[in-house]
Structures are given as structure tokens and as C-alpha cells.
Ligand SMILES: Cc1cc2nc3c(=O)[nH]c(=O)nc-3n(C[C@H](O)[C@H](O)[C@H](O)COP(=O)(O)OP(=O)(O)OC[C@H]3O[C@@H](n4cnc5c(N)ncnc54)[C@H](O)[C@@H]3O)c2cc1C
């Protein structure tokens with residue numbers, strides 16, 4: 001029991017964080033023309049919430065699970081090709097830290 | 101919207117963190133009409149932090165610690181040098197740190213603390229517009245003559261003011277957009293960032309006080325030098341709240357990319373380190389969070405004022421990333437100074453870059469900028485001498501463990517071996533040079 005917190009998956013962790021998601025409105029888009037040209041694809045590991053994943057059908061493309069976004073801004077800074085169009089979620093939506 | 105429907109106040113503040121709240125509070129106390137726009141449902145709901153250094157807040161709200169939601173004061177501090185499995189720690193403190201004014205160092209939960217501060221600002225007369233995203237500034241004039249006269253929020257509503265204070269934090273989309281539109285000067289070097297990940301772990305009061313050796317009115321800050329992964333540049337911390345501990349790790353973005361590790365993996369590696377693990381055993385995760393931290397320091401600080409605009413806090417990169425990891429206090433000093441400048445601009449009836457430039461001049465002479473200046477070489481040192489925060493702490497801890505390893509060998513043999521192990525792999529001259537550089541980190 002005691003060792004549980006050392007073996008949480010990211011999904012377990014995000015489950016503890018409170019969100020209010022605008023499910024039909026993504027605040028993050030990637031450009032499918034640009035991503036295939038990106039070698040390292042740092043978004044796929046640099047995001048603390050693993051929002052960006054390689055598309056299983058076409059690993060050159062990126063899928064975006066925007067609802068997990070913690071709004072830290074890391075992806076905007078690490079994307080080498082400026083492919084990410086990132087806006088703030090609408091007011092009051094998105095992550096809501098209870099501790100912070 | 102017609103001209104007579106136009107909502108106009110003296111100053112609009114964007115961002116309800118320590119910088120924006122300090123600015124708004126200061127201006128409202130001086131009698132200005134102020135709107136503060138915050139995108140979170142409440143102030144603090146988007147914010148992540150660690151310790152609160154309270155010297156500036158205490159000037160604005162004397163003895164704030166009697167009313168604010170303080171979890172614990174920092175009554176003692178520990179610095180741990182992390183190696184692979186070895187470690188060395190230094191603990192220090194003072195009885196004075198457990199009584200007012202508590203050495204001005206506190207553990208807070210930012211979501212609760214910022215919310216409290218926003219309540220104080222509201223009582224002082226600030227109109228809070230929470231749950232509202234500021235999308236762009238409204239200008240009069242063109243190019244070099246541009247003057248900010250208001251803010252357009254999501255949904256296209258407009259609010260007008262004589263000046264706008266941008267305090268939108270590290271992920272400063274609005275400050276970045278405005279800087280382009282107004283052609284503001286960047287710093288001498290570009291801004292660098294670290295990503296901070298943090299977990300809140302519920303342990304319960306009893307366990308916390310036992311484990312960290314605390315009385316119920318005491319708290320502690322444990323900072324870690326060295327990292328769980330070789331070559332990864334960053335540092336971790338554990339701070340004790342009342343019922344929970346905050347554990348965090350901040351890693352430089354280039355270093356994260358270079359390592360190929362995700363911030364979550366880095367966090368897990370840090371948590372599982374034998375030294376760190378013991379503090380957390382048996383706890384329950386209450387929250388996982390992440391936030392950028394500007395690390396460029398003194399040289400990356402940009403132009404802070406223009407016609408109708410002032411920039412404060414993390415949006416201007418005012419964080420000292422040395423062992424102090426000081427951001428909140430600098431945010432408050434810049435916000436307060438910007439607020440004071442706005443009040444004198446209002447008295448003069450002049451919000452031009454000349455008058456608002458007094459904010460930049462005054463802030464650059466203040467304590468925060470003097471501190472940032474002292475550590476101005478830190479970003480470069482970390483870039484060119486990454487071993488300072490990875491190899492050396494590891495070597496140090498290994499030397500101490502070697503030194504105290506008890507075997508049949510004589511003391512002098514043991515000590516000689518410890519020293520030889522320490523020097524192994526360290527080019528001699530580089531070591532001396534690096535120790536000199538190391539002073540710039542501490
Ligand atoms: C893990 C971690 C540990 C830290 N540890 C420490 C520490 O120990 N000591 C210390 O002093 N500092 C620490 N810091 C740094 C400190 O948290 C920051 O320096 C401080 O929060 C900066 O205050 P700010 O007001 O400038 O920005 P923030 O607190 O980020 O506030 C900015 C506000 O603006 C809002 N906003 C942004 N854009 C918009 C928009 N367009 N419209 C409306 N609202 C907007 C945001 O929602 C937010 O509320 C730490 C940071 C992190 C991430």
C-alpha cells in the first residue's frame with residue numbers, strides 16, 4: 001500500500017487534478033503540414049501531461065488530448081517549428097488547481 | 101459600443117498572481133479606479149509555486165501572516181546533495197524563524213493564498229473580473245507612437261484605461277503579443293525557461309511533524325542539489341504544509357529535450373530516489389501540476405514600460421533561480437512599484453512612456469534587480485558548466501560517504517581513497533575554475 005504513490009501512472013495523477021473541460025472546443029491545434037518535418041518531436045515527451053502523442057496510424061502526425069492540458073506553456077517553447085497554435089481555454093475553463 | 105457606453109477606469113491589470121494583485125492593491129489604496137482581469141475562475145486557480153518570501157507583502161499589508169492562509173513558516177532549511185544512492189545534507193535554522201516575522205519565509209498553497217490576496221485587493225476597492233481571458237490590447241496611434249488605451253477580452257468586449265499593467269505570468273501570451281505590437285526591446289539575452297512539476301501529497305499532520313522533526317507551529321524547506329538523472333540540469337524541493345507536503349522538480353527545457361525524458365518521468369525518478377522516497381512513504385497524491393519558470397535572469401529582463409503599459413512579475417522574467425528560487429517577492433516588488441508609478445502618473449495626468457519609465461528606473465534600482473544582478477551569470481554558468489549541478493553534488497556526496505565508510509583500512513588510507521575518488525574524472529584546472537563559477541550559483 002505504502003508504495004502506491006511511487007507507481008502512479010500519469011492518468012492516475014491527472015485524475016487527482018481538477019479540470020472543467022470545454023469538450024467541444026480545443027484550445028490547442030497542431031499543423032499537420034509541419035509536424036512530419038519534425039525529427040525529434042519533443043512535444044511527445046516534453047509535455048508534463050502527455051497531451052501530444054504520435055498518431056498510431058501515421059507516426060509522423062500528432063494527436064492532441066487537449067483536455068489533459070495543465071496550461072504550463074512548455075510545448076509552445078519547445079516546439080522547434082512553431083507548429084502549435086495554443087490559446088488559453090475560455091475564462092474559468094481548463095485546469096483548476098485546488099492547491100497549486 | 102458607442103463612446104458613452106465605454107467602460108473606462110484609471111488602470112487595468114491583467115493577471116491575478118502576486119505581481120498583478122500587488123499592483124492592483126497598491127493603486128486601489130492610492131485611490132485609483134482599477135479593474136483586474138484574471139482568466140482563472142478565481143485568482144490562484146491557475147498558479148503554481150513554492151515558498152513565499154514576504155518582505156514586500158509585509159510593507160503592503162503589515163503582519164499579513166496573521167490573516168493570510170499560511171500553511172507553515174519555514175523554521176529550518178535543509179540542502180541535500182543528491183548522488184546515485186549517496187547523499188549529504190546540511191540543515192540549519194534559527195529559533196527566530198519560528199516567531200514573527202518568521203524570517204519572512206512561508207509555505208503557502210498558491211491557489212488559496214492568491215485567492216486570499218485577491219479578497220484583500222477587492223476590499224481595497226479593486227474590481228475583480230475573474231473567469232475572463234484578456235486577448236489583446238487596444239491602441240491609439242501607430243507604430244512608435246502607439247499608446248495602449250485598453251484591453252479586449254475573449255468575446256470581444258472592451259475595457260478602457262489610461263494604462264494597462266501586464267502581470268500575466270510565465271506563460272505570457274499577452275505580454276509577448278503586446279511586445280511585438282509595440283516593438284518593445286527584449287533583454288540582452290533571450291529568455292530561458294524551466295518546467296516545474298509538482299505534486300501535493302497528503303501525509304497528515306502527525307506524520308509530517310514526526311518525519312521532518314517539527315513542532316506544530318514549524319515547517320521546513322528541503323532543497324535538493326543534483327538530479328536523479330545524470331546530466332539533467334535542475335533541482336528539486338520538498339516543502340511541508342499543514343497536512344500535505346509539496347514535492348517539486350524544476351528542469352531546464354533544453355536539458356529536458358536533451359534527456360528525452362518527460363517531466364513526469366523526471367518527477368517519478370526524483371520521488372523514487374532513496375532519500376526522497378522516505379519522506380513520502382505512505383502518502384496519497386492530492387494534485388499534480390506543472391508551470392513554466394523563467395530562468396534567463398538579469399540579462400533577459402526586457403523593457404518594462406512603454407506608452408500606457410507596464411510589465412511586472414514572471415511576465416518580465418523576474419525570477420532568481422539560485423538556491424533561493426525567489427519569484428513571488430520579485431513579482432510583488434515589481435507590481436507594487438508599477439502601482440506606485442501609476443498613482444503618480446494619475447496625479448500628473450500623464451501616462452506616457454516617459455512617466456511610466458519611472459517604474460523601470462525605480463525597479464532597476466531596487467532589491468530584486470540587485471539580487472538578480474548578483475546572480476546574472478547563473479544562466480550562462482548552468483549552460484556551460486552543467487557539472488556544477490549534476491557531477492559535483494554527486495562527487496561531493498560520494499566523497500563524504502567514502503570518508504565515513506568504515507572498513508578495516510586506516511583512516512588515512514580511507515581519506516586518501518576518498519580524495520582520489522573525488523578527483524577522478526575531474527580535470528584539475530577546470531575544477532578550480534568551476535568552483536569559482538560555483539560561487540555564482542550559491
Ligand atoms: C514549481 C514552482 C516552484 C516555485 N517555487 C518558488 C519559491 O519557492 N519561491 C518563490 O518566490 N517563487 C517560486 N516560484 C515562482 C513563483 O511561483 C512565480 O515567480 C510567481 O508566481 C510569479 O507571480 P506573477 O504574478 O508574476 O505570475 P503568476 O503567479 O503566474 O500569475 C499570473 C496570472 O495571470 C493570469 N493570466 C495570464 N494570462 C492572462 C490573460 N491573458 N488574461 C487573464 N489572465 C491571465 C494567470 O491565470 C495567473 O493567475 C515557483 C514556481 C514554480 C512553478
Ligand code: SF4
Pocket residue numbers: 030034035036038039040041042043044052062078079080081082083084
Ligand atoms: S514538436 Fe512541434 S513540430 Fe514537432 S511534432 Fe510536436 S508539434 Fe509538431
Ligand code: SF4
Pocket residue numbers: 028046047048049050051052068069070071072073074075076390
Ligand atoms: S501547455 Fe503544458 S500541459 Fe498543456 S499541452 Fe502544452 S506542455 Fe502540455
